[in-house]
Amino acid sequence: MTQVRTALAGRLNSGIKSTMADPYVLHRNFVNVAARAPQLWRVVVVLVGFEIVFAISPDLVLGLLPSSALQDAYKEGTSAFGTLAQFLTFGLSGCGLVMLVQLLHARGFWSLIGPQQSAWRDLCAVTGVVSIVLFVLELLPPWYDLGAVDSVRPLTVWVSLIPVTLVALLIQVGTEEMLFRGYLQQQLACLSSRRWMWMGVPSLMFGMLHYWNGNGQVEGLMWALWAMLLGMACADLTARSGNLGAAIGLHLANNAFALLLYGIANWPGTGVALFLFPYEDPASFGAQINALPTFAIVMQIISQALSVFVMWLAARYAIRR
Numbered sequence: 001m002t003q004v005r006t007a008l009a010g011r012l013n014s015g016i017k018s019t020m021a022d023p024y025v026l027h028r029n030f031v032n033v034a035a036r037a038p039q040l041w042r043v044v045v046v047l048v049g050f051e052i053v054f055a056i057s058p059d060l061v062l063g064l065l066p067s068s069a070l071q072d073a074y075k076e077g078t079s080a081f082g083t084l085a086q087f088l089t090f091g092l093s094g095c096g097l098v099m100l101v102q103l104l105h106a107r108g109f110w111s112l113i114g115p116q117q118s119a120w121r122d123l124c125a126v127t128g129v130v131s132i133v134l135f136v137l138e139l140l141p142p143w144y145d146l147g148a149v150d151s152v153r154p155l156t157v158w159v160s161l162i163p164v165t166l167v168a169l170l171i172q173v174g175t176e177e178m179l180f181r182g183y184l185q186q187q188l189a190c191l192s193s194r195r196w197m198w199m200g201v202p203s204l205m206f207g208m209l210h211y212w213n214g215n216g217q218v219e220g221l222m223w224a225l226w227a228m229l230l231g232m233a234c235a236d237l238t239a240r241s242g243n244l245g246a247a248i249g250l251h252l253a254n255n256a257f258a259l260l261l262y263g264i265a266n267w268p269g270t271g272v273a274l275f276l277f278p279y280e281d282p283a284s285f286g287a288q289i290n291a292l293p294t295f296a297i298v299m300q301i302i303s304q305a306l307s308v309f310v311m312w313l314a315a316r317y318a319i320r321r
Contacts, residue, residue: 026242033111034186042104043187053096057089083271087168094175112182114243126249129318134257150265150278161272173251180206181238181247203231216286226304233312240321250315
């Protein structure tokens with residue numbers, strides 16, 4: 001009996017040491033599926049094809065909408081319909097990505113996601129834990145001045161919008177994670193084992209694309225930096241868990257809180273927010289690059305970096321890695 005216990009303790013200790021020595025041991029299986037067709041030219045073709053599908057998707061949706069009122073709502077993105085329809089449109093790009101990967105690499109949807117059961121388990125765990133952490137952070141100062149709120153969406157309407165919003169966001173973040181932490185991370189890891197390649201390059205690309213979310217140079221750079229840090233956190237979680245579940249869960253919880261709680265009236269993407277602040281001209285946020293070193297902006301950058309770090313820690317706790 002003593003020998004059995006000793007053997008089991010030795011195996012457990014060996015497993016713990018192995019995991020601590022190589023936190024990315026599960027990454028190998030996640031990446032190996034891309035080794036059958038690792039050529040860089042295939043990656044370039046897939047990226048170009050994806051960008052074409054992404055660019056034409058809004059026009060395809062507009063062509064299917066039966067009235068000019070719905071078309072205008074879709075383009076503006078300020079109503080519940082417009083906001084959710086814009087996020088659901090990512091599904092077309094996601095389908096295009098899967099088809100391109102099948103055509104160029106002869107592998108399918110689950111090869112981009114990882115083991116189905118593990119991915120679903122990690123997705124649910126991380127979404128739940130990160131959501132709790134974000135909720136707690138909302139209760140801590142500094143607080144929004146709710147006295148300045150322009151309007152509050154009726155609670156019953158807002159609650160009824162939450163399920164469909166989560167589905168729309170799952171499609172949006174799922175598409176982004178399949179591209180950056182799934183496809184690109186796998187393919188680049190086949191070309192080089194260096195982390196700056198498979199973790200850094202996709203995260204940098206992810207950040208650069210978010211530059212255009214900002215109004216002006218400073219806001220754009222802040223968006224880009226935040227997105228790059230988020231991308232690195234998601235890449236790390238993917239490498240630790242060997243699937244996209246944790247990355248999608250973190251991304252989903254973050255976007256859900258950003259979309260569902262606060263917005264500025266008549267700004268795109270605010271159609272499901274509970275609290276709407278009065279309209280402000282986006283040009284008033286268009287600070288140029290010389291405003292970057294100000295104390296307020298530096299503190300905001302630090303705050304954004306800390307928020308990503310806290311979400312990353314919460315996600316790691318959820319998946320126990």
